[in-house]
Amino acid sequence: MEHMKGLEASAEQSKSPLEAGVPFYRPIKWDKSYYTFTGFRDPEQELQQARRVEPTLRWQRSWGVAHRCCQLQSLSRLSQQNPEALINLQGHTVVFADQSGMSASGHVMLGTMDVHHQWTKLLEQLPSYQSLQQQTDWLKERISLLLGGTQVVHVERLGPVQSITEHYSTLSTFHKSLMSRRLCLHPRSLQGLTMLLENDRSNPSLHKMGHFIIPTNCDPPKLQVFLQSHATEARQRTKRKNQLQAEEEAIVKLCLQNLSLRSLSKEPSVSSSQMIMCCKRLVEQHSPLMQGLHICVSHFYSVMQDGDLCVPWDWKS
DSSP, rough: OOHHHHHHHHHTTTTTTTTTTTTTOOOOOHHHHHHHOOOOOOHHHHHHHHHHHOOOOOOEEEOOOOHHHHHHHHHHHHHHHOOOGGGGGTOOOOOSSOOOBBBTTSOOOEEEOOHHHHHHHHHHHHHHHHHHHHHHHHHHHHHHTTTTEEEEEEOGGGOOOOOOOHHHHHHHHHHHHHSSSSOOOOOTTTOOOOEEEEEEESOOOETSSSSSSEETTOHHHOOOHHHHHHHHHHHHHHHHHHHHHHHHHHHHHHHHTTOOSSSSETTSSHHHHHHHHHHHHHHHHHOGGGGEEEEEEEEEEEEEESSEEEEETTOOO
């Protein structure tokens, strides 16, 4: 501490008059005629103009082209430096994510914050991950047979990415629960229906899109009663969902053609009915300013780093 105080004292003594706060410096202020004669920019006038302009859009931090290129270049360097490490990667889908591993969908996740050593270690472990994926598929088949043909699905866009290890653990716990109490369901009575398993839920429910949301520790007899009593409604909602998806695809195609858009997409949180409503209004608007744009339907206005334009689904005229 004494050494630091000594340095502080010597720094104070060596300060120049400007650094010590002596107000002898004053910036030159040129007359307006100087900027007219020379053609130089008047910084004061530019500042006033900038203050008068009201911002209409803001920038949204996102995975732009620069970020994607950076990750692809990193993977390319790994393939050049250690080509044998990527042999196990053949045939897989690669996803750049927050952590390295394998997702519940079977995709290879490469953590964007991990170094090449961690990526290489993951790639060496892929055969064991594939074995775990096979066991996961087997558990899904067994559960489907016990529940009248209901398929266990995992939709990553509805929540955070789940690892294959977590997914297997959830399926295993649920399967053991079903095996503890034999259910009396016809093998194909619930064919065509789907369900999501959740660890943090206490009661089963039926989603508006037609799939069941089932707690992992749900009591088997209670589950059987719930599935049988809601099967008809689940089929109706699933049929309605498929109709909306088909209508959404048709109106998106129409928007792309009529408005000459480069692309038209939506965020996962935007429903099909909201997207349909938004697109119908966009077609009616038929603004020439939209030609060649990348439009993303969201819940807010924003301009992405790549120039994609985000508009809320219920945009105001």
